[in-house]
Amino acid sequence: MIGAPILRVVLSKPSGAIGVTLVVGHVMLAVLSPLVLPHDPIAQSADLILQMPSLSYPFGTDRLGRDILSRVMLGGRSAMLIATLATLVAMVWGTVVGLLLALIGGRIDTHMMRIVDALSSIPGILIVMIFVAALGVGAAALIPILGYSYGLSVVYIARAAALDFVARDFVLAAQARGEARSTILIREILPNVRDTLAVQGAMQWSWLMLGITSLSFLGLGVAPPTPDWGLMIADARGVMPTAPWAVLWPMAMLSTLIVGVNLAADAFAKALGVDQQLRTVAA
Amino acid sequence: MLGLILRRMATGWITVVIVAVVVFIGVEVMPGDACTAMLGRDAARGDVLENCRDRMGLNRPPVERFVAWAGDLAQFDLGVSMKRERPIADIVGPRLRNTLILAAAAALAGVPLAIGLGVMVALRRERPFDIIVSTTALVAMTMPEFVAAALLILIFAIWLGWSAGVVTAAYDAPALALLFATPLPAVTLALVYMAHILRMVRSSVIDTAGADYILMARMKGVPERQIVLRHLLPNAILPTIPVIGLTLAWLLSGVVIVESAFNYPGLGRLAVNAVADRDLPLVQATALIFGLIYVSMTLIADLIAMALNPRLRTRRL
Numbered sequence: 001m002i003g004a005p006i007l008r009v010v011l012s013k014p015s016g017a018i019g020v021t022l023v024v025g026h027v028m029l030a031v032l033s034p035l036v037l038p039h040d041p042i043a044q045s046a047d048l049i050l051q052m053p054s055l056s057y058p059f060g061t062d063r064l065g066r067d068i069l070s071r072v073m074l075g076g077r078s079a080m081l082i083a084t085l086a087t088l089v090a091m092v093w094g095t096v097v098g099l100l101l102a103l104i105g106g107r108i109d110t111h112m113m114r115i116v117d118a119l120s121s122i123p124g125i126l127i128v129m130i131f132v133a134a135l136g137v138g139a140a141a142l143i144p145i146l147g148y149s150y151g152l153s154v155v156y157i158a159r160a161a162a163l164d165f166v167a168r169d170f171v172l173a174a175q176a177r178g179e180a181r182s183t184i185l186i187r188e189i190l191p192n193v194r195d196t197l198a199v200q201g202a203m204q205w206s207w208l209m210l211g212i213t214s215l216s217f218l219g220l221g222v223a224p225p226t227p228d229w230g231l232m233i234a235d236a237r238g239v240m241p242t243a244p245w246a247v248l249w250p251m252a253m254l255s256t257l258i259v260g261v262n263l264a265a266d267a268f269a270k271a272l273g274v275d276q277q278l279r280t281v282a283a
Numbered sequence: 284m285l286g287l288i289l290r291r292m293a294t295g296w297i298t299v300v301i302v303a304v305v306v307f308i309g310v311e312v313m314p315g316d317a318c319t320a321m322l323g324r325d326a327a328r329g330d331v332l333e334n335c336r337d338r339m340g341l342n343r344p345p346v347e348r349f350v351a352w353a354g355d356l357a358q359f360d361l362g363v364s365m366k367r368e369r370p371i372a373d374i375v376g377p378r379l380r381n382t383l384i385l386a387a388a389a390a391l392a393g394v395p396l397a398i399g400l401g402v403m404v405a406l407r408r409e410r411p412f413d414i415i416v417s418t419t420a421l422v423a424m425t426m427p428e429f430v431a432a433a434l435l436i437l438i439f440a441i442w443l444g445w446s447a448g449v450v451t452a453a454y455d456a457p458a459l460a461l462l463f464a465t466p467l468p469a470v471t472l473a474l475v476y477m478a479h480i481l482r483m484v485r486s487s488v489i490d491t492a493g494a495d496y497i498l499m500a501r502m503k504g505v506p507e508r509q510i511v512l513r514h515l516l517p518n519a520i521l522p523t524i525p526v527i528g529l530t531l532a533w534l535l536s537g538v539v540i541v542e543s544a545f546n547y548p549g550l551g552r553l554a555v556n557a558v559a560d561r562d563l564p565l566v567q568a569t570a571l572i573f574g575l576i577y578v579s580m581t582l583i584a585d586l587i588a589m590a591l592n593p594r595l596r597t598r599r600l
Contacts, residue, residue, distance in 0.1 A: 114294075114297075115301065117298065118297070118298040118301035118302060118305075119305065121298055121302060121574060121577050121578055121581070122306075122570065122573070122577070123533070123573055123574075123577065124536065125536045125539055125540075126536070126539075126569075126570045126574075127309065127570075129539075129554060129555070129566065129570070130306065130310060130558075130566055130570055131309065132558055133557070133558040133561050133562075133563060133566045206425075210427045213427060213429075214427050214428070217429040217540070217543075217544075218539075218540065218555050219555075220555075220558060230429070233429060233430065233433055234429075237433055237436070237544075240433070240436065240437050240441055240448075241441050244437055244441070247433055247437065248437075251430050251433065251434065254427070254430060255425070255426060255430065258425045258426075258427075259422070259425050262421075
């Protein structure tokens with residue numbers, strides 16, 4: 001989908017190269033880490049509580065005597081998996097609704113956007129909290145709820161991106177040929193907004209990572225004892241005076257991932273020439 | 284003009300109604316209800332369940348219950364908390380005050396600072412000062428609130444010992460006591476949205492500086508100071524005001540996290556606790572209040588923008 005020339009442009013700038021390196025490094029770590037774990041990430045040990053970083057425990061141990069290096073290596077996996085699936089849900093429904101509204105236009109479009117405005121006015125975290133209150137904690141419940149709530153902003157982006165094209169001659173020609181609405185969407189409009197949506201998808205993914213780790217921090221996301229950065233930070237807050245490393249490592253991991261995704265997405269947006277489009281939509 | 288304002292306010296109210304419907308449906312479509320949540324899965328059967336449902340009026344059809352609920356809401360009756368068995372208004376009131384204190388402190392200190400810094404870096408574009416501040420803002424934007432909170436506690440409360448790390452004051456403490464207990468919650472809250480405002484103001488000033496009338500003023504020989512104060516800033520800041528309002532409204536979801544991280548006795552932490560207790564009426568009430576605050580903030584931002592910018596007064600909203 002994104003060819004070698006684009007990748008070369010992205011990598012030629014330091015920010016793009018750093019971003020792509022961070023993302024690739026994180027993904028490889030998440031995929032490969034189960035093969036190279038130094039210790040059992042959930043094995044507790046009363047003798048090893050809050051050990052300073054040492055040769056056998058390079059990142060130290062937490063308040064239950066668990067190896068922080070092993071936990072940090074695995075700590076992004078659940079959140080990344082949930083974020084990826086929720087991004088897919090958000091992008092698919094947001095794109096379909098956004099493009100359809102742009103194509104239909106008129107009163108239906110106006111009224112539907114009012115409803116989308118109203119739905120967007122409930123902070124996403126509250127919607128998630130309402131559902132978690134009733135359904136309990138778990139990925140199965142989180143993915144559709146997060147997908148719905150983050151998809152609302154995709155509707156705006158997809159609709160605005162498509163509005164640039166619905167009045168063009170090639171869409172009119174397709175309509176004159178008698179093409180079905182779904183065909184026009186898939187064959188005529190989607191290819192033109194594909195790059196914008198791809199970059200938006202990457203940004204959505206990073207926001208979802210932030211959202212999920214925040215939920216885990218609140219105790220509403222990933223459930224213990226699964227290693228998770230948000231949970232690790234929540235868990236280590238109480239021991240910060242004596243063991244700051246327990247909270248700093250998961251922070252560093254989360255931050256490098258988010259900064260990496262943002263730098264890479266920015267670089268791709270510039271290389272694909274859609275950065276201006278995304279900015280006008282966001283404003 | 285008046286008609287425009289009234290229409291904008293009507294839109295706001297429609298939004299509030301939709302929010303109420305969504306909050307109601309959100310709880311309605313889920314398996315189980317307030318009674319099964321309160322009694323627990325094992326106890327919730329037979330007569331016990333029926334009695335509870337009768338008592339809480341859950342046996343009536345959904346539409347009837349929604350009308351009753353909405354009617355109570357219109358009279359500022361938020362219902363009764365299941366877990367705490369007290370009127371929700373009594374629980375929510377003081378905590379809403381605390382959240383507003385926190386948000387106001389963060390906004391009053393942060394917004395002028397963010398606008399000022401944004402203008403300063405824009406006028407010193409691409410120089411070291413701009414690069415340092417803009418990069419810091421970028422990092423602050425990508426940092427989730429709970430990470431910023433933990434980091435600030437670690438640096439200022441534990442390493443430097445300048446202030447307390449978490450709030451220990453009770454929820455009904457006087458306003459000043461809460462505010463001075465520790466500045467860290469307000470700072471954390473301010474940090475994230477300040478970064479957004481700063482970057483927006485910066486790009487707006489830079490865009491405006493390229494306009495023809497600025498070039499014209501410079502060619503006429505208008506002093507640089509006057510160009511900035513009279514020509515550049517009013518035109519650059521104006522369009523950012525509605526967006527600043529929106530940013531402040533989004534600060535609400537930050538409130539939930541920041542309050543939990545600092546143990547601040549506000550509405551956000553109450554909402555998290557209500558979720559943990561599965562106290563559905565309380566969850567509904569807090570979600571609704573957050574929605575209401577959001578709608579009022581965007582409304583106020585729009586009205587201020589209309590007051591300041593004559594061009595908006597003719598546009599159909």
